[in-house]
Amino acid sequence: MMILSNILLGALLASSPLISPVEEVWGRATRLASLGRHGAADTLARSQTWSRAPEGLVLRATIALGEFADLHHPERVARARVLLDQAQADLETDTTRRGRWLMMLARSQESYLLSLQGKEFLATLEGRKSASIAKELLEEDPSDPDVQGVLGGYYFWKAQVLGPLRTVMGGDTRAEGLRLTREAISAGSPLREVWRTSLLWIRFERREYGAALKLVRQALDDCPGNRIYRQAEGDILFRLGKYDSALETYRASWNEYAGLEEIPVNRQAAAGNLARIHFAAGRQDSATAWLDTLDAPRYRNTVPWLPPSLVRELAPVRKALGR
Numbered sequence: 001m002m003i004l005s006n007i008l009l010g011a012l013l014a015s016s017p018l019i020s021p022v023e024e025v026w027g028r029a030t031r032l033a034s035l036g037r038h039g040a041a042d043t044l045a046r047s048q049t050w051s052r053a054p055e056g057l058v059l060r061a062t063i064a065l066g067e068f069a070d071l072h073h074p075e076r077v078a079r080a081r082v083l084l085d086q087a088q089a090d091l092e093t094d095t096t097r098r099g100r101w102l103m104m105l106a107r108s109q110e111s112y113l114l115s116l117q118g119k120e121f122l123a124t125l126e127g128r129k130s131a132s133i134a135k136e137l138l139e140e141d142p143s144d145p146d147v148q149g150v151l152g153g154y155y156f157w158k159a160q161v162l163g164p165l166r167t168v169m170g171g172d173t174r175a176e177g178l179r180l181t182r183e184a185i186s187a188g189s190p191l192r193e194v195w196r197t198s199l200l201w202i203r204f205e206r207r208e209y210g211a212a213l214k215l216v217r218q219a220l221d222d223c224p225g226n227r228i229y230r231q232a233e234g235d236i237l238f239r240l241g242k243y244d245s246a247l248e249t250y251r252a253s254w255n256e257y258a259g260l261e262e263i264p265v266n267r268q269a270a271a272g273n274l275a276r277i278h279f280a281a282g283r284q285d286s287a288t289a290w291l292d293t294l295d296a297p298r299y300r301n302t303v304p305w306l307p308p309s310l311v312r313e314l315a316p317v318r319k320a321l322g323r
Contacts, residue, residue, distance in 0.1 A: 016146070016189070017098040022048075022055050026190035029059060034193045034223040038067035054094075054102045057087035061109050062191070068116065070228055072263040072305065077116065084110050097140065101147070104133040105191075108150050124161075127154055145187035149195035152180030156202050178202055193223065200232060209239045227256050231266065234273060243281040250274050265305040268294055272310050279317045291323050
């Protein structure tokens, strides 16, 4: 999920326990996925002789979950579940660094899958298991970007969710989480876009909107056409009070998702964001029109998948408009 020359690939991935040919395919496949070419990424991964080995299973699960986040084809979650179950079963007794590294990533993706299904408590437990492996691996190699990425995200979000309780439950690890995540994206991991997305939302959560905007625009330069980054850009522009730019971004997102999603969740999320931005700008008629689009009966199946934060932030808009 990044732009890297093949010449630099081996040097920048020196910390990875994957052998060079596997590293290269991971880089190519995740690059395709970052450009929205999920089918091509999956085809590349499945064509490898090691596609049924843990390296292939974890990569294919990561691609499937990325495709679901972008295009919401329900089968992709089911596919990721099968692949991750098989990978974790194969890795259960593998105590090599490679085995533990792959188990760390498998558990990290398992945590993400559970969060997509709304199983936040189970997702947290799985994230803790992944972080536990990452702590051991970080002691062995402090420069491994994927270990840094897993542990950085866990340190930040665990402390953020705990709120005031963080002082008595492991301390405030948010600054360390930010540091590790920043270091993760400065290296050449094939999973760099995963860690860049994590850093983006850490910046957002810290209300560092200027830094978040710079980060997402760099990401769009690297991954042109990435629809998830486009929506993130719109959300950040809205937070910065740049309503016209935010509206333009979300209109583009609405059009980009036309006809692509089996369950048009991201398209409807764009409609919801257009409603709240128009409302914030004092354009109540336009806000009402976009809420009508969001609430249309033909889109009822998207409701359970809409981001909880968007649903929450639309509540006062609905109340004010009598919707």
